Every structure is written in structure tokens, then in C-alpha cells.
Amino acid sequence: MTRFNKRERLMLILAAGFIGIFFICQFVVFPLIDKREQLQRTLLAKSRSLSEVQKLAMQYNQIRKQSDSARDRIAKSKSSFSLFSFLDRTAGAVRLKDRIAYMKPSTSAPKNSPFKISTVELKLLSITLDQLVSYLYKIETANNTVHVKRLSIARTGKKNDLLTVIMEIESYKI
Numbered sequence: 001m002t003r004f005n006k007r008e009r010l011m012l013i014l015a016a017g018f019i020g021i022f023f024i025c026q027f028v029v030f031p032l033i034d035k036r037e038q039l040q041r042t043l044l045a046k047s048r049s050l051s052e053v054q055k056l057a058m059q060y061n062q063i064r065k066q067s068d069s070a071r072d073r074i075a076k077s078k079s080s081f082s083l084f085s086f087l088d089r090t091a092g093a094v095r096l097k098d099r100i101a102y103m104k105p106s107t108s109a110p111k112n113s114p115f116k117i118s119t120v121e122l123k124l125l126s127i128t129l130d131q132l133v134s135y136l137y138k139i140e141t142a143n144n145t146v147h148v149k150r151l152s153i154a155r156t157g158k159k160n161d162l163l164t165v166i167m168e169i170e171s172y173k174i
Helices: 006-076 083-093 129-140
Strands: 100-108 116-127 146-156 162-173
Touching: 083 100, 083 116, 083 129, 083 162, 116 129, 116 146, 129 146, 129 162
Parallel strands: none
Antiparallel strands: 100 116, 116 162, 146 162
């Protein structure tokens, strides 16, 4: 066996130390740093996901409250309520009964829904804008969950001051 002098031994120890430090850095320190950075990125992504889920939960709760409120209003409406007769009475109240060209009632029950939808298509001939606004106001402010689904307005008459209106009105029942 050869003996190394002091200087060579020092160089071998330093070389072994550098190699040891290199392996420790390469296989211990750098992977720990990479893992920490990956965990920080994951934490940031999860935080964003959590805030998005919280926003969606708030939106869901708002929609749920609105749905419950609408369901309560529908449940509180009279079971004897008839959309057709309501529209006829309202037209009489605003003096439009003689302007009704036709009223076509229909009823549907959507699948997987506890509600029944009553629809009436109504055509009014030669009415003024004030009469139309008054009639729509009475319909929309009723406590019977009635709303106008579709509205078509056309001018008629020689001076174009009269209107022909076709509207589709809906009401819900449980």
C-alpha cells in the first residue's frame, strides 16, 4: 500500500468532502427545496379552488332562498285560482274585455317537477298604450305568481296610435 503524504491526504479529504456535499445537495437539499415549492404551488391552487367553491356556495344559497321563496308563494296561492278567469276579470277591470280577440288556455306539467304551468295566449285589438300598461301592471302585481312570458306589440289604425298585442301569460301551481 502506498502512503499518501500530508498534502495528498488533505486533497483526498477535500475531494471526498466536496463529493459528499455534492451528493447531499443533489439528493437531499435540492429535492426538499423542490418539494417545498411544489407544496406552495399546490397550496395556492387549493386556496383558489376553496375561494371559488365558497363563492359558488354563496350563489347556491341565494338561488336556493329565491327558489324556496317562489315555492312558498306558489304554495300560498289559492288552489281554486284560474289564470284564464283572472285574466278575464283583470281585462274587465281595465275596460279591455271588448278588445279581446281570443284567449287560448293550456296546461303543462314538466317532467321531474312538482309544478303545473298554466299558460294563456291572449290577443288584444286596437288598444292604447295606457290601457296596455295598466293591464300589464295589474297582471304583474297580482299575488298569484303570474307573469308575462312573451309580449308582441304592433301598431294599428290610421294614425298608428292604437296597438295590437299578443301576449303569453304563465302561472304556476303545485
